[in-house]
Every structure is written in structure tokens, then in C-alpha cells.
Amino acid sequence: MFTGLVQGVVKVISILPCGEGLTINFEWDQSLKLVINDGDSLSLNGICSTVLKCNGTQFSVDYLPETLAKTTVRDWREGHVVNVEPCLTLETPLGGHVVTGHVDGVGQVASLSYSGDFAVLEVAYPSEFDQYLISKGSISINGISLTVVDVTDISFTCHLIPHTIANTSLSSCESGQSVNLEFDMMAKYLYRFYECSKGNKDE
Numbered sequence: 729m730f731t732g733l734v735q736g737v738v739k740v741i742s743i744l745p746c747g748e749g750l751t752i753n754f755e756w757d758q759s760l761k762l763v764i765n766d767g768d769s770l771s772l773n774g775i776c777s778t779v780l781k782c783n784g785t786q787f788s789v790d791y792l793p794e795t796l797a798k799t800t801v802r803d804w805r806e807g808h809v810v811n812v813e814p815c816l817t818l819e820t821p822l823g824g825h826v827v828t829g830h831v832d833g834v835g836q837v838a839s840l841s842y843s844g845d846f847a848v849l850e851v852a853y854p855s856e857f858d859q860y861l862i863s864k865g866s867i868s869i870n871g872i873s874l875t876v877v878d879v880t881d882i883s884f885t886c887h888l889i890p891h892t893i894a895n896t897s898l899s900s901c902e903s904g905q906s907v908n909l910e911f912d913m914m915a916k917y918l919y920r921f922y923e924c925s926k927g928n929k930d931e
Contacts (some may be wrong), residue, residue, distance in 0.1 A: 729816045730771045732824030732866075732873020734896050736760040737809040738772070741786065749792045750801065754810070756785050762812065769829070773810040773897070774871030774908040775799050776829025799831045800870075800906045809897050811871045824873025825866040831908045832857060835869075837901050838883050847888040848877075849898065853909060855881070859919050860911035868910040872896055 738756040745751075754772070756762055764770070764787055768779045777789045791801050804810070816822070838850040851869065853861070861867070861884055865876045874886040893899045901907065 730776075730813050730827040730829055730871070731816055731820060731822050732813070732827045732868050732871065734771075734811040734813050734872050735762065736812060736895055737897055738812045740804050740806055740808040740810065742806060743804065746790055749790055749796065751780070751788055751790050752801070752804065753786060753788045756812070758785060760812075762814070764814070769815040771811070771813040771815075771827065771829050771871045773800065774827070774829065774831055774868050774910055775801070795831075798833065799908050800834055803906055809900070811896050813871055825868075826913055827868045827871065827873060827910060828913060829871075830910065832860075832911050833909050834906045835909045837903055837905045837907060839903055840898075840901055845890045845893075847893055847899075848885055849874075849888055849901075850883050850885045851907060851909070852883045857909070857911055860915040862915075865915065866912045868908075870897060870907050872898065 736756070738754040740752060741755045742753040743750055764779055764782045766779055766782055770777050770779060772789065775795060780788045780790060796802050833854050835851045835853040838852045841848050861876060861879045863876055863879055867874055867876055869886065872892065877885045877887055888898060
């Protein structure tokens with residue numbers, strides 16, 4: 729599990745076919761104080777990813793067809809930067825919200841507008857996830873824990889503080905760009921409980 733508090737970005741340096749999936753190699757700048765070992769779990773743009781091999785400041789990850797179908801991995805190219813967060817430990821402060829790294833679906837950036845040092849990000853989302861979105865609720869966008877500000881039938885907005893803009897990939901996102909979305913786990917469990925309870929009452 730993760731907290732959605734991204735530590736920085738890593739760069740895609742190569743993408744290789746691996747059966748029906750892909751092997752992607754990443755590199756991070758030495759100024760980013762990451763400690764990564766073989767077999768570690770990382771959140772890469774919100775996707776729970778297992779490190780195959782780490783050598784110096786480079787590491788590789790395999791992505792299977794299921795991940796390719798439900799996330800933005802197929803859009804990645806050499807030079808692409810993705811957000812990185814090591815997995816949660818018992819000593820990790822939970823400053824964001826609980827993020828599993830199991831992406832629910834893909835949204836599209838509708839707009840990114842700046843007001844001084846701050847920004848407002850609007851994201852269009854699939855209507856099947858309506859029930860999980862509320863104002864002041866939590867959402868993970870490309871692995872970043874953000875607070876939902878406003879919700880409409882087709883999109884929602886989040887405000888970005890200067891730290892988020894400076895230390896994540898969201899500063900370079902453009903209108904129409906796809907982003908990984910993971911909706912709040914508590915919201916999903918509560919909705920499931922509600923649906924099951926409603927079904928039992930109807931019997």
C-alpha cells in the first residue's frame with residue numbers, strides 16, 4: 729500500500745516487449761534519495777509495480793496485459809517521467825490517504841489552469857465511478873493523493889499546491905492527456921456494503 733505522497737519522478741529510459749506485456753526500464757536522478765531493492769513494490773504513476781532488478785540508479789519493471797489494458801502504461805515513451813513512491817511501512821506517516829496501487833480506470837485532463845503559484849486541475853472521468861466521488865473526498869491521480877474540490881456529471885477538480893506542482897509530473901500534463909485514477913478504497917467498500925444490504929432487504 730501507499731500514501732499518495734509522491735517522493736519525486738523517475739524517467740523511462742527503455743521499453744521492451746516481453747511476451748504480451750512490456751519490460752520498462754527507469755532511471756532516477758541521484759538528488760532523489762530513493763532506496764530501491766530487487767523485489768520492492770513501488771507506485772509508478774499510481775500503479776503498484778514490482779522491481780525486477782535494480783542496478784545503481786536504474787531499475788526495471790514488467791507490466792502484464794491486464795495492466796496495459798487498464799492504465800496509461802501504453803502511452804509511456806522513452807523520456808517520459810512518472811511519479812514514484814516506495815511502499816508504505818509501519819513507520820511511514822500516513823499523510824495522504826490509503827492508496828493500493830490498483831488503478832480503477834483512466835481519466836482525461838480537461839484543463840490545468842494556474843492562479844499565481846497554485847493550479848486547478850480538471851479531470852474527466854468514466855461515469856461508472858460516479859458513486860465514489862464527493863466534494864472533499866480523496867482520490868489518487870497518477871499516484872498523487874489529492875482532495876476533490878468540485879464534482880460534475882462528467883468531471884471533477886482538484887487544487888494543486890506549489891509543492892505538488894514542483895515535485896510531480898502533473899505540472900507538465902496537457903489537455904486530453906490520460907491519467908490513472910484510483911478512487912478512495914473506503915468509498916468503494918462502503919458502496920459495496922450498501923449495495924449488498926439493499927439487496928438483502930429486497931429479498
